[in-house]
Amino acid sequence: MSVESPYARDLRAVPVKALSVDVLGSTTRYWEYGAVTADAPQTDTILTTDTTDVATTIVLVHGFRGDHHGLEPVIAELGGAVRIIAPDLPGFGASDRLLGRDHSVAGYGDWLAAFIDALDLQDAVVLGHSFGSIVVSEAVAAGLPVKRLVLVNPIAAPALAGPSGILTRLAVFYYWLAAALPERAGFALLRNRVIVRVMSVAMAKTRDPRLRRWIHDQHDRYFSVFSDRRVVLEAFRASVSSDVSHFAPSITVPTLLIAAAEDQITSVAAERRLQALFPDARLIVIPDVGHLIHYETPKPAAQAIEAFLTETADRS
Template sequence: MAAPRPLPIRWRDRLLVPPAPRDTSVITGFPARTPERLLVEIPDPLSGRATPLAVWHYPPGMAADPAGSDAAGRRAPIVAIHGFRGDHHGLALLADCLPGEEIFLPELPGFGDSPAFPDAEHTVAHYAAALGSAVEALGLVSRPTLVGHSFGTVIASHLAMAAPERWDGLVLLNPICEPALTADDSTAKVLMSRIAAGYYEVSAALPGRLGHAVLSSPVVVWITGTVMAKTSDRHTLAYLHDQHQNYFSSFDHRTVLVEAYRASTTGSVLDVAEHLRLPVLLVAGADDELGSVRGQRKLARRIGRASPSVQLQILDGVGHLIHYERAPEAAGLIRTFRSETEPSRSGG
């Protein structure tokens, strides 16, 4: 399909967000794909008790990739991990932009259709253990490409560190390159991070219903989307706000959200950078509120000490919402990266 033409944003669209487009091809240039939900059983990382985890599966189609060759049947699948407060919907546009690819989108325990851990705390280590068990339960024959966005990049990097032989390559979109409360040299970024930390800690201390209401407030969700949005396209702006309002509060209970927030702000990909012994692609936004360009370059250098190859792509005019605002471009980078790692895939 031809690339869609941006629809300019009017001043009133910032305050009164227009309805989201019914046809997302006006954003991506690709038809929307419909996944099927799988439920796999995994052990609780602390007690070992069985608990279900939802995985949304995009079967390999017959659509040809933009290079003109049929992607179905010859590529290993993609396993993609969503970010904090999200679920599989957040990566739907990216899946649409990779027609023909088989994609598995697990939902982190406590979010979307995956219930919270029955016993374990919701930490990076426990999330990585759970997703490792889920991928094992799927019984994938070939080595997948592992993709993560935002908080999902921290979890994905821990997965890749634990078993690099399981993955053909690692793609990190908007990687968390530094702990949120120590973000680069920007006073504004540090201030925003401290305000967010206070919001979650106060919500955790409030009585049950009030705390949950504060955490799921549509106004707070709107502010978050408004601050992060950099797009100049009206359709994309409407879509990302609609996604946030519909799915940003699909958490199991507030304890999950507070624990996951603490995990997302106290760790970063930098913690395991020198242990990533597989090809890595980093895709960052030049205006990312959660990671400076300087921090991303530092991360790439640290990864390069162990990785056989590391690439850093900085996209101008976008911040932390690459998966919404630049999905076609991100998908193109993933496609190129996978084609470059095909020799290792076939050789594995």
């Protein structure tokens, strides 16, 4: 039995449509939340509808091994005031894998540019969480025409150099072993519920037992929904081989960095160094949370996003 989200009531108040679009030859599934436009593409499933016109659209790019569900608490806190487009990354969740290219940072960057072009979202704000922060930064640095950028739990430095470098090295061994084993055994290892739970426990910082149970349930339900072993291994190699600092100097649009005081992957000091690399960036550090801002502290994250959108409205 699944655990009810602490954000369920607020999320139910937000209109949402389930949609799909062909991107680079494969199907990307995405969800449109908030003020859903009347001219949106034909839905596969209509959950709730609304035809309010909106001035701001935010495209969300989730992190490694997640899917769009992970960012729903932030969506719930933002409410229906903005239009939100939340795709599943290719090969994860309900989206098909990429065709004819690796699931690398560059491969996902190409996909994001094509996705935004397919939906004519060039004026959107783009938000990336964790691995998604690397993907969107690569795409914007390569010329993706967006006006503003938000990075939540941005990967500011090489993962092996982070505060929990030993945990990253264990993860490297885990994924190496999953690749070395025969296909069936390697696939089973990647979906092992005990290992998924260990990862979840290591990342959660909240002392609220109800919230912890829900976080673990979310990881149990969505952390192992991927198309095949190759996708996961390629995306993992991408996640530890690059970081946002590689792209920051080339990103000229206004950027908001939402960091966590207790992030196990990137320290606050590294986030401050990252901020200095951007021509135009501001940094918000949320206390008493680690790499799960989107689960544990979505309200202050949403407040920071709303303030950033208001502050930079005349530059969009």
